[in-house]
Amino acid sequence: MKPSHWFALAVFARLATSAFGADTNRPTLTEYEVLRAFPQGRLAALSAGDKPDARGLTGGNRTNGSWLEAGAQRGSCRAVIAAVVAGDLAAAEDAWRGIDVTFAHQRADGGFEAEIRPNGESARPRGAAVETAFFFLQEMGRAILVIRESPYEAYFHARIAELEPKIRRACDFISGGYDTIIAKSGHTVNRTIIAAKAFGTCGLVLHDDKLVATSRKLIAHALTRRDQDGVFIENGGRDSSYNVVSIFFGQVLALHVAMPEFEAALPAAVAWELTKIRDTGEVNVTGNTRTGVGKEKSYTGQPKNVNYNEVVFALTYYGLVHQDAAALAAADRVFAYSHRARP
Numbered sequence: 001m002k003p004s005h006w007f008a009l010a011v012f013a014r015l016a017t018s019a020f021g022a023d024t025n026r027p028t029l030t031e032y033e034v035l036r037a038f039p040q041g042r043l044a045a046l047s048a049g050d051k052p053d054a055r056g057l058t059g060g061n062r063t064n065g066s067w068l069e070a071g072a073q074r075g076s077c078r079a080v081i082a083a084v085v086a087g088d089l090a091a092a093e094d095a096w097r098g099i100d101v102t103f104a105h106q107r108a109d110g111g112f113e114a115e116i117r118p119n120g121e122s123a124r125p126r127g128a129a130v131e132t133a134f135f136f137l138q139e140m141g142r143a144i145l146v147i148r149e150s151p152y153e154a155y156f157h158a159r160i161a162e163l164e165p166k167i168r169r170a171c172d173f174i175s176g177g178y179d180t181i182i183a184k185s186g187h188t189v190n191r192t193i194i195a196a197k198a199f200g201t202c203g204l205v206l207h208d209d210k211l212v213a214t215s216r217k218l219i220a221h222a223l224t225r226r227d228q229d230g231v232f233i234e235n236g237g238r239d240s241s242y243n244v245v246s247i248f249f250g251q252v253l254a255l256h257v258a259m260p261e262f263e264a265a266l267p268a269a270v271a272w273e274l275t276k277i278r279d280t281g282e283v284n285v286t287g288n289t290r291t292g293v294g295k296e297k298s299y300t301g302q303p304k305n306v307n308y309n310e311v312v313f314a315l316t317y318y319g320l321v322h323q324d325a326a327a328l329a330a331a332d333r334v335f336a337y338s339h340r341a342r343p
Contacts, residue, residue, distance in 0.1 A: 031255045032149035034320050035085045046309050047082035050075035056101035069123040070112035071135030073102040077143040084150050103166050110173030119301045127184040130177030133170055134198035141201025145256055171202050187235045189225035190245040192218050197249050200257040219262050230268025237289035240276040241306040248314035270318050277330045281337025283311055308338035
C-alpha cells in the first residue's frame with residue numbers, strides 16, 4: 001500500500017474515533033471530515049472546473065454562455081464546498097455568486113426559469129422542471145450541511161437563514177412533482193438517488209422529517225434497481241460511469257442520513273466497478289448501456305462519456321469511509337489517468 005493510503009486510513013481512524021456521539025443512529029464520520037482526509041490537492045483538482053464565471057454561471061450554463069436551467073448551477077455549490085474544506089473564504093464568497101444567480105431565476109412556484117437547450121429540449125415541462133430543480137438542490141443542501149459541520153458555520157449563518165425560505169419553496173415544488181421522479185428516471189436509477197439526496201439533505205437543512213422520509217422512500221426504490229450481482233442498472237444494463245454516480249451520491253447522502261440498507265448494498269456495486277478500472281486508470285466502457293459508446297448525448301448535444309471526476313470521488317469516498325485500500329488505490333489510478341495532461 002502506498003504511503004498516501006496509510007495516511008488516509010490513519011486520518012480516517014483518528015476522525016472516526018473522535019466522531020462517535022450519543023445518537024447511534026447518526027453517521028460516525030461527517031462529510032467535512034471525509035473531505036479533509038482526501039489526498040492533498042485532490043479535492044481542489046476535482047473542483048477546479050466548478051468555479052462560476054463572471055456572470056455567476058457554472059456547468060452547462062457557463063458552456064452555453066447564458067442561463068439554461070438550475071441543475072447546471074450545482075457546480076457552484078461544489079465550489080463552495082471545496083473552498084470551505086480548504087478554509088479559503090474568499091474562494092467560497094466567489095463561488096457563492098453562482099448560488100445567488102440560481103435563486104435569482106427562481107419562479108413564484110418554487111421552480112426555476114428554463115430556456116431551450118442546444119439539443120432542442122428544455123427543463124420547462126413539469127417532469128424536467130422538477131428534475132433540474134432537484135439536481136441543484138441536492139448540492140445546495142449538501143453544501144449547507146458541510147458548512148454546518150465545518151468551523152465556518154457562523155460566517156455563513158445569516159445568508160443560509162436568508163436562503164431557507166427559498167429552499168423551502170423549491171422543496172415544495174419538487175415534492176409537488178414527486179409523481180414524475182420515478183416515472184421519468186425509471187431507466188436511470190442514479191437520478192432517483194440524486195433526487196433522494198436532494199430531499200434528504202434539504203430535509204436536514206430545513207429540519208423537515210417529511211422530506212427525509214421521502215428521501216428514504218426513493219432510496220428504497222433505487223435498491224430494487226440492481227441486477228443479480230448488485231450492480232445498479234442503467235437503461236436495462238450496466239454502465240461503468242453511472243454505477244459510480246449511484247455509489248457516490250448515495251454514499252454522500254448516507255453520511256448525513258443513516259441509510260444502513262444502502263450502505264449494505266455498496267460493497268457489491270463497488271466490487272464490480274473495480275473490475276472496470278484498468279491498471280492504467282482508464283475506465284473500461286465495454287458493454288456500457290449509456291456512456292462512452294455513443295449511445296446517448298448530453299443536453300449540449302455531445303456524446304456522453306465517463307465522468308472521471310465522479311469515478312474518483314466515488315472510490316475515494318468509499319475507500320475512506322469503509323477503509324478499503326483497493327478502492328483508494330483504484331481512485332489514485334483513475335485520478336492520475338484523468339489528470340495526466342492537466343497542470
